Amino acid sequence: MVNVYASIIPEANAVFDVEKIRTDFPILDISVGDKPLVYLDNAASSQMPRQVMDQLIHYQTTQHANINRAVHYLSEVATMEYEKARRKVQQFVNAREDREIIFTSGTTDSINLVMHGYGRKFIKAGDEIILTTLEHHSNIVPWQMLAEEKGAIIRVVPINDAGELDIETYEKLFNERTKFVGLIHVSNALGTINPIKSLISFARQHDVPVLIDGAQAAPHMAIDVQDLDCDFYVFSAHKLCGPTGIGMLYGKSSLLETMQPFKGGGDMIASVTFEKTTYAAIPHKFEAGTPPIAGAIGFGAAIDYLNSIGIEHIAAYEHELLNYATHCMMEIKGAKIIGTAAHKTAVLSFTLDGIHPHDIGTILNEDGIAVRTGHHCAQPVMEHFKVPATSRASFAFYNTKSEVEALIAGIRNVQKVFL
Amino acid sequence: MMNSKSLYQEVILDHNRKPRNYGTLDNPSHHATGHNPLCGDRLDIALHMQDDQINHIAFHGESCAICKASASMMTAAVKGKTRADTEILIQEFRDMATGKLDPAQPNHLGRLTVFSGIRDLPTRVKCAILPWHTLHAALNALTSVSTETDDDPMQAASVND
Numbered sequence: 391m392v393n394v395y396a397s398i399i400p401e402a403n404a405v406f407d408v409e410k411i412r413t414d415f416p417i418l419d420i421s422v423g424d425k426p427l428v429y430l431d432n433a434a435s436s437q438m439p440r441q442v443m444d445q446l447i448h449y450q451t452t453q454h455a456n457i458n459r460a461v462h463y464l465s466e467v468a469t470m471e472y473e474k475a476r477r478k479v480q481q482f483v484n485a486r487e488d489r490e491i492i493f494t495s496g497t498t499d500s501i502n503l504v505m506h507g508y509g510r511k512f513i514k515a516g517d518e519i520i521l522t523t524l525e526h527h528s529n530i531v532p533w534q535m536l537a538e539e540k541g542a543i544i545r546v547v548p549i550n551d552a553g554e555l556d557i558e559t560y561e562k563l564f565n566e567r568t569k570f571v572g573l574i575h576v577s578n579a580l581g582t583i584n585p586i587k588s589l590i591s592f593a594r595q596h597d598v599p600v601l602i603d604g605a606q607a608a609p610h611m612a613i614d615v616q617d618l619d620c621d622f623y624v625f626s627a628h629k630l631c632g633p634t635g636i637g638m639l640y641g642k643s644s645l646l647e648t649m650q651p652f653k654g655g656g657d658m659i660a661s662v663t664f665e666k667t668t669y670a671a672i673p674h675k676f677e678a679g680t681p682p683i684a685g686a687i688g689f690g691a692a693i694d695y696l697n698s699i700g701i702e703h704i705a706a707y708e709h710e711l712l713n714y715a716t717h718c719m720m721e722i723k724g725a726k727i728i729g730t731a732a733h734k735t736a737v738l739s740f741t742l743d744g745i746h747p748h749d750i751g752t753i754l755n756e757d758g759i760a761v762r763t764g765h766h767c768a769q770p771v772m773e774h775f776k777v778p779a780t781s782r783a784s785f786a787f788y789n790t791k792s793e794v795e796a797l798i799a800g801i802r803n804v805q806k807v808f809l
Numbered sequence: 810m811m812n813s814k815s816l817y818q819e820v821i822l823d824h825n826r827k828p829r830n831y832g833t834l835d836n837p838s839h840h841a842t843g844h845n846p847l848c849g850d851r852l853d854i855a856l857h858m859q860d861d862q863i864n865h866i867a868f869h870g871e872s873c874a875i876c877k878a879s880a881s882m883m884t885a886a887v888k889g890k891t892r893a894d895t896e897i898l899i900q901e902f903r904d905m906a907t908g909k910l911d912p913a914q915p916n917h918l919g920r921l922t923v924f925s926g927i928r929d930l931p932t933r934v935k936c937a938i939l940p941w942h943t944l945h946a947a948l949n950a951l952t953s954v955s956t957e958t959d960d961d962p963m964q965a966a967s968v969n970d
Contacts, residue, residue, distance in 0.1 A: 778850070
């Protein structure tokens with residue numbers, strides 16, 4: 391997927407001015423102690439550009455009221471802006487209709503919505519759910535809760551030592567009891583880009599619905615849910631330069647309509663009496679209570695921002711950063727890259743011989759370098775590689791080659807401390 | 810802003826490289842296993858008590874340098890001490906790590922004050938405390954403790970309080 395962009399990298403370079411982009415991100419100018427910040431924890435959360443902050447301030451200073459309720463001016467403006475954000479998300483993933491986009495609090499919330507709304511209604515005792523070793527805990531735990539409640543069974547697709555899915559086993563896991571598939575698009579721990587289009591197409595042949603966890607994919611590559619033909623696609627805004635507390639669920643309208651609501655409350659009903667409540671049409675059926683209106687508008691602004699740069703330029707530039715970082719890392723004696731899939735986003739998980747990841751993280755922090763250390767909420771992945779934890783540098787389009795060099799120097803310094 | 814290099818001082822690096830009392834004991838009178846599920850660290854502590862005194866103590870496990878050095882220095886410090894004196898040391902170390910005890914105040918910690926910088930690294934406090942936590946459990950006949958459970962005897966010392 392990423393290598394498709396290899397041919398356009400020279401052109402991308404011509405238009406991709408990283409120093410200019412960095413001026414959009416005020417936080418990149420801060421210091422940690424006496425060292426400039428080198429922020430390489432973008433897979434956990436990305437930073438917010440001024441354009442998104444400005445939009446949030448504009449909304450809060452001139453447009454805020456509760457939505458879908460009053461007839462007054464502000465309520466109508468706020469409702470309009472909120473629905474405009476929904477259409478931006480719709481276009482971002484190329485969904486057929488805007489009512490197929492549900493605002494949630496984030497990826498985890500979206501998956502839980504599908505588990506409750508679809509899983510609890512349609513999954514029964516003895517049914518099988520296929521997940522993969524690469525899943526983030528947020529696409530494991532909800533399904534385990536469902537399996538326990540219903541007596542369903544979870545089947546797991548293994549990975550190879552490069553961190554790629556074992557497609558042959560995936561296909562063999564399907565049988566007449568298979569009722570749901572949950573797939574991570576891009577591994578948060580390793581950066582592996584899974585060939586989800588063909589995996590979805592295989593599930594489609596067995597008439598099994600597929601949920602794609604796109605938390606680590608949406609910020610880095612173009613998403614087309616119609617082309618993918620997935621049933622559900624989920625991600626969070628805060629990993630693509632938007633605010634925390636807001637995310638999305640795309641679902642095919644035919645499926646969303648058959649699902650039961652997740653949360654009950656205001657805004658999700660057509661009518662309520664103590665005898666019977668009828669639910670609102672989608673998407674409102676799944677948006678009980680006052681949603682994070684400002685969050686949704688910030689989400690929309692973040693999408694505008696990414697589009698202004700061009701997601702293909704972002705992908706190409708990040709791929710270049712990954713290649714450079716990988717090359718530099720391979721020259722460090724005692725360093726081991728965990729996750730060497732042929733297709734990766736700009737995530738570099740690594741271990742250093744004889745040095746615990748938490749010590750690496752703490753000493754890198756002294757140099758102003760922010761990486762994530764730990765199991766990355768992906769303990770099955772750690773188990774496969776027989777490591778308790780890794781250090782992970784994850785790059786965004788506002789990172790630079792000199793920041794890669796700072797990381798490499800920082801790692802050499804860590805090794806020196808433990809010599 | 811803290812200086813984590815002051816944390817990774819030579820004494821800590823030395824105990825990490827050559828941990829004292831590393832290994833196992835035959836027929837320990839007390840033992841416990843400590844877990845930090847957030848980072849996967851795991852530590853076993855075994856000791857022999859005679860006449861209310863710690864005669865022998867050993868530890869082993871998988872952990873970061875901070876945890877291993879803390880365990881190594883702890884075992885050296887409590888060997889030969891009574892249960893009561895050990896509990897005082899556990900309390901003081903915990904208070905120092907969480908910033909409640911100023912190492913400039915009178916205390917029994919001695920060279921263990923090398924860990925005082927950990928107070929500025931909230932995510933690492935549990936690494937330094939885990940051995941002490943586990944020793945406390947061993948002395949109180951709890952066979953297994955975790956830094957993340959409600960019955961965690963050290964929970965009051967967590968970074969969230």
